[in-house]
Amino acid sequence: MSGTDCVLLKHGEIFLKGRNRHLFTERLHDNLRVALRGVGGSTWIKTAQNVTVLGGQVPVATLVERARQVIGFNSVAPAVRVPSTLDAITDASVDALRAVRAERRVRGFAVRVKRRDKGFPLTSSRMEAHLGARVREGVPGLPVDLSAPDITLTVEIDRKETYLSWERHPGLSGLPVGSSGRALVLLSGGYDSPVAAHRAMRRGLSCDFVHFNGAPYTNPSSVYKAYALARELNRCQPPGALHVIALGKAQKQLAVAGAGRLQVVAQRRLMVRTASALAARTGAQALVTGDSLGQVASQTLANLAAVDEAASLPVLRPLIGWVKQEIIDEARTIGTAGISVLPDEDCCTLLAPPRVTTRARLPQVRAVERRLELDELIESLLAGAQVLRPGEEAETPEAEAPMVEAGCQAAG
Known part of the structure; x- marks a missing residue:
């Protein structure tokens, strides 16, 4: 599959904090580093808008398991990181759903796009329509189902990088341990x-x-x-x-x-x-x-x-x-x-x-x-x-x- 494997970690309550939000984020990342000790490979942590991106030379399943133990994240999602270009996003979307279709039966899919970079040439709705059409062409027999899809491909577009995910695990939410x-x-x-x-x-x-x-x-x-x-x-x-x-x-x-x-x-x-x-x-x-x-x-x-x-x-x-x-x-x-x-x-x-x-x-x-x-x-x-x-x-x-x-x- 094209792109780099990573994990998207959505922040919990610290989203509501004001000027001190960076202090809560720093504490959250410190706790994440502690949880990653002994994973058997190098890791990296990157901060996006109310999101932490985690990756490294470690299986994604291991990163997901460790991240789900860290209090302060609302959700933990395995993801793929690609450049924020139309072609790269399109190719990664088709590859992702083709791989999912090969692993299990999927009766319908939907695409949800979130543009953090408002300078991206297509609006969220137009991008959803574009990706849906390309996936149907690239994965024959996979229908669109916007009401109750078996799988939802989430595409989050930043200025330089875009993250695609289609599986989400609940996090422990709450405030980062040590912040109180x-x-x-x-x-x-x-x-x-x-x-x-x-x-x-x-x-x-x-x-x-x-x-x-x-x-x-x-x-x-x-x-x-x-x-x-x-x-x-x-x-x-x-x-x-x-x-x-x-x-x-x-x-x-x-x-x-x-x-x-x-x-x-x-x-x-x-x-x-x-x-x-x-x-x-x-x-x-x-x-x-x-x-x-x-x-x-x-x-x-x-x-x-x-x-x-x-x-x-x-x-x-x-x-x-x-x-x-x-x-x-x-x-x-x-x-x-x-x-x-x-x-x-x-x-x-x-x-x-x-x-x-x-x-x-x-x-x-x-x-x-x-x-x-x-x-x-x-x-x-x-x-x-x-x-x-x-x-x-x-x-x-x-x-x-x-x-x-x-x-x-x-x-x-």
């Missing part, structure tokens, strides 16, 4: 927190992760899951760190201090206190949790308010109005559901009472906390934290596996 600051995600092994993390990333937040496990009273299975979840999420951002904190002994101290029905809320308050202190050290400006209002007893409005009171940073809850099935469906879409469904020993159920209060009162919770040396306890928790880097250590999951095991053994 940095956050620390309280990452459990369930469905909710990974989906919340992904939603936070799509609003431009770079995310690190903190996982609280019940060690030494639970096995390291939850750490395996947290590592795998963080690695999957890190495919969509420059990899963030995973901090693993053994909470079991602190949970036992709360129980001994007489937390009773307040045990779960007290644990959550200790988690956000510790996460706030960790965030201060890592430069995070907010915490992210997977809370959904009323989903469980610890997520009633009163209990959420009691937890927030212990945090020194904003607590963001992207899923606050979601129902469980919506969260599960989203987890399947982003690829975390298969990990979340694996069995583990969740620290939240460790030492949990048979009945959990749904209306925690701050004076009662504070009375329990005063029986502990909270500052020393938090410092001890942070001192014992393990720091893992999912997605950074190696290019393949097989190479990462020993590091997962080593990290879990250390944490457990």
